Amino acid sequence: MGAKREFRNRAEDEVAVLDALVERPESGMTVFELRAQADVPIDELETALASLKDDDLITAEKSGDRTVIRPAEAVIPDPEDSSDGPSITERIRDRLPF
Numbered sequence: 001m002g003a004k005r006e007f008r009n010r011a012e013d014e015v016a017v018l019d020a021l022v023e024r025p026e027s028g029m030t031v032f033e034l035r036a037q038a039d040v041p042i043d044e045l046e047t048a049l050a051s052l053k054d055d056d057l058i059t060a061e062k063s064g065d066r067t068v069i070r071p072a073e074a075v076i077p078d079p080e081d082s083s084d085g086p087s088i089t090e091r092i093r094d095r096l097p098f
Helices: 012-023 031-038 042-054 088-095
Strands: 058-063 066-071
Touching: 012 031, 012 042, 012 058, 012 066, 031 042, 031 066, 042 058
Parallel strands: none
Antiparallel strands: 058 066
8 A cells, every 4th residue: 555646746755755654654653664664765765754744744753762753644545445556557667677
């Protein structure tokens, strides 16, 4: 499951971050967990997080000695709405070797 389709036209790093966060919306992720899951270099991760935060697509909460990042409700697809799945074009692109 990934972020809703309307949020997929952002920079590749931002989409990777949103997709990773959507997988764990309740528990959220730390920056280290995000970096491992999204496979985004740390400098680009910082830029992506700043942009997503500015657009209110993520929240960051201090939990003890760690900061947990969660996706905004608007980003999380409705599990019963199948229209947010990959389009036919996205599925074909994923199968082609380019």
